[in-house]
Amino acid sequence: MLSSLFKSVLLLAFVLSIAACSSLYPDKKLHTGQHQLLSQLSAQLQQAKLPADALAFVAYPLDNAAEKVSYQAEKSMQPASTMKLLTSIAALEQLGPAYRGKTQLLAYEQAQTKMQHPLVLKGVADMDFTLQQLWYLLQQAHDQGIRQVPAIQIDRSWFNPARPELTALPFDETPREYYNLLPDALFLQRNMLGIRLQSTADSISGQFYPSLHGLELVTTQVQLTDMPCAEWYPHPHQLAFKRQPDNVQLVLQGEFPKNCQKRDYLQLINRVDFSRLVVQQLWQQISGQKEVPVLEQNAAEATVLLAEHQSRTLAEVLRDINKSSDNAVTRQLYLTLGAQQGAVGTQLTAQSSELQIRSFISSLGLDHSSLIVENGSGLSRSERISPQLMTALLQHAYQARYQPELIASMPLAGVDGTLKRRFTQPQTQGKARLKTGTLRNVVALAGFVTDQSGRTWVVASFINDPKSGRGRDVLDSLIEWITRQQDKNSLQ
Template sequence: MASGLLGLAAAAQAQALPGEVEAALKRAKLPASALSVVVQEVGNGPPVLAWNEQPPVNPASVFKLVTTFAALDQLGPAWSWSTPVYLTGPLRDGVLDGSVVIQGRGDPKLVVERVWLLLRRLQQQAGVREIRGDIVLDHSAFALPERSPGDFDGEPYKPQNVQPDALLLNFKSVNYSFVPEPALGFARVAMEPVLAGLQVDATVPLSTGPCDDWRLALKPQLTDPLRVHFAGSYPLACGERSWPLAAADAQGYGARLVDQLWRELGGRLGGSVRDGPLPPGARLAFDQASPPLAEVIRDINKYSNNVMAEQLFLSLPAASTSMQPAAVAPPAPAASGAAAALPALPTTRPEDARDHLRRWLASRFGEAAAQQAVVDNGSGLSREARISPALLARLLQAAWASPVMPELVSSLPVSGTDGTLKRLNATIGRAHLKTGSLRDVAALAGYVLSDKGRRYVLVAIVNHPNAVAARPALDALVQWVIRDTPALPAPSAAPGCCAR
C-alpha cells in the first residue's frame, strides 16, 4: 500500500486527530471532544480516521444529503413535480365564464419566470384571456401547522426562514435593488418581482459613510404588508447592491404575484386571486412540469436552500407512489359540459414525511442504523435533528456506489469554485462537500480527492456553543486528507470519546 494511505491509516491506529487539526481546535479554544470525524476511502475497507463517530450529533444543513440522496434513490434524477391548471365553467372566444384553479403539488422552483410562463400558457395554449370568475390557488397538498418564519431564530425576513407551501411561488421573497444617483443625492429603489398592492419607497437618501453595515443603515420597516419603507440612508460607497427579503405578507404573497403578472400579460379578471380548494367538476387544462430533480437538488445542496429542501422532503411520501396528474386533455367544448376525471391528490403532513424518511433509512441501512438518526425536517434547520457521522459516512458510501452518484456529487459545492464552499481557495476543485452552519454547529460532509488520486468520504461535524470558530480546524482536516499526509505525534484521546 502506498505511503500516503499508510499515513492516513496511522492516524486511526494511533487513535488521534491529525496534529494540525488538533492545533486549530486549540487555537479556537474548542475541545477535541466537540469534533466528530469519519475519513474513509470510497469503497475500500474501514475508516482511516474515526473520531467520536458513533454518537448522533446535530448535522445542521449537512442533513440535506439525507433528503437529496433519498429523493434521487427513490425517484431518479429525471423525476419532476407537476402543477396542474384547471378550468371551471364554459370557455368561448377567450372568455372563461368560471374560474381558473392552479393546484400546487410541491414544486420548489416556481420562480417568477416560471409563474409568468404558466400564465402565458393559460392564455396561449388554453385560450383564456378573460376570467369572469376567480384565479384560485390550491395549497391543500401539504397540511402544515401554523408557524411563523421567525420561530427558529427570530428573523422572519430572512429568505432561509420561509415556510414550505404546496404552491410556493418565488420563495415568497422580494429582491430589493439599490442604485445610487450621486448627482441627485439618493439611491433608486426597485423590487423584483412587483407585487400587486405593495408599495415600496422609490428612493432613499445617500450617505457618505462606509459600506460596512449598509443593511442596518437603511433601517427597513418591513412589518406593513402593504408598504416597505426605508427610514435610514444608503451609503454611496456601496455602489449597486441588492437585498433579498422574505415578504411580510407571506400568506398573501402568491395572490399578489399572480394578480400582478396576469394583468401585465394583458389578462382580464372579473373576480379576484384567492386561496381555495379545487372544486368538483373542474377540468384539466394543462400540467406544468418542474425542472428535473437533478437540477433542483443542485440548488438545494450548492446554495443550502432550506425551503427547497423542505418542499422536497414533504413531496417524498406522495411522490414515491405518484404525484402525476391524469393525462392532459384540452378543455372540454363549452356545449358538452364534459369534465375530465380528476386525479387523487394525497395530503402530506410533516409527520408523514418524517416517517417516510425514517423507513427509507431503515430499508437502506438497517433498523439499528436508522436509530442513529432523529428526523425532524428535510433541511437541517433544526435544533432537534441528529445523525451519527458513522451513518452519514455509510450513506455517502452508498451514494458513491449507486446509479445516481454523478447527480448527487455534482450537486455539492466545489471547493474554491462555487456555492457555499467558494471560500476554500487553497483547495480549488479538490473537494465536493456539503456545508452546515447553525449557531452551535459547523459541519462538512462529502468527497475529497487526494494528491495520490484517491477519493475519500469525509464527514466532520462540530457541536459546541463556539462552533463558529471551528472552520479553520475543518479546513485543516480537508487539507490533511488532500495531502495524504501522516498525522503528527498522537496526543491523548479525549476522555470517553473517540476513535477506534
C-alpha cells in the same frame, strides 16, 4: 484548575480512542500516520480553545473500511447543511433523478369565452415557477379563448399545512432573508420581491421590482442620518406591513443613511398578498378583465388541465441544494418526499417525509437511532445525525445507481460552490467533493475525498460548540490528511 484538568482528560481520551483504533493495524506507516493526525487535531482543538468532545468524525477508504479513523463515531451531532446529503440521497432513491415538480392551471369546465367557474392555480412543489412562467400559463388560457372568469383560486394544499408561515417561529433575527423562506406548494417567484432605496442628503425614494399594482412603498416615516450606508439593514422592526381598503402598504420606518443606495431581494410581504397582486395584474394585462377576485382555496374538483409548467429535473435541482446550499429548495424537496406518498388522514406532510426517510434508512439495514430530522436542510436547532450513519449513507450512495447525479451536485474543493475559496492548494484542489455545514454553533464537512493512490474515502466530520467557528481548521486538516494517504499495498 478543575476545568483545565477536565479538558486534559478529554484530550487524552481523544488520543486513546484513535490510538486504540490504529493499534489494530500492523503497518507501522499507517499506525504512525494516524497518531500524527490525532496529535495535530488535538493540538488544533486546544489552540482553538475547544473541548475535545465537541468533535466527532469518521473517515475511511471505500475499498477498505478496516482503515477507518474515527472519534465519537456514534455521537448524535448537529450536522447543519450536511443534512442536505441525506435528503438528496433519499430523494434520488425514492423520486428518481428525472422527477419534476409542477404548477398546473386547472378549470372545472372546458375552456370558453366566459367561464362559469373559477380558474385554479395549483402548486405541486415546482422549484422554478417564476413570474414569467405564471404569465405563460395565463396566456395559454387566453389562447384557448378564455376572456372572463368569476375568480382565480390558488390551491397550495399539496403540502399540509398549506400555510406553514402562520404558525412557524422565525429561525433567527432576519426572517425576510431568502434562506429563511418557508415551504410552499405554490413556490411563486419564491415569494421574493426586489426593493430599491435611494437617498440624498434630504430625501429618500424607493420602488419595488417588479412593480405591482396595489402595492405601495411608504417612506414618509424615515429619518435620514449620517450612519454609514453599509451598516443599514431592513430589520423586521423597520418594515411595517399594512393592508388598506384599496391597497397594501409596506411602510419603511426608523433611520436610513443619507446619500445611500440599497437594493435587495427579500420576503417583503405576505405570500397570499404577493400571489394575489401578481395574478390579478398579469390576468388583467392578458385578458383586459379588471378586479378579478383571487382566493386561497382547496380545489380538488378542478380536473380540466389547461396548462402546466414543470421544474427542472431533480438531478439539476440538486446542484442548487448542495453546491449553493439552498435551504428553501431543500425544504421543498423534503416535503415532496412525504406529499408524493399521498395524504394519510390529517397527517402533516413533514411527518410523512420523516417516515419515508426512516423507512429508506431501515431498508439499508442501518441504525437511525442517532437521527433527528425536522426539515431536511440542516437549518434547524434540533436536527441530529451521527458521523457513523452519515458515512454509511454516503457509502451506499457511492455504490448506488444514481451516484453520478449525487456526486455532480456536490461542491468541488477549491473550484465551485461553497468550496470555491477553500482547499485551493494544489494538494487538495479538485480532490474532494464535500458538502459544507455552518450554523452559529456548528461547522461540518461530509462527502468524498481522493487520496494520493487515487482511492476514494468517505468522511463525515462535525464540530458542535458555541465557538465552533474556531474549529474549521480542524476539519480542514482532516481532509488534507486524507489527500496525503497512500494505499500501502500499492507500495509493495
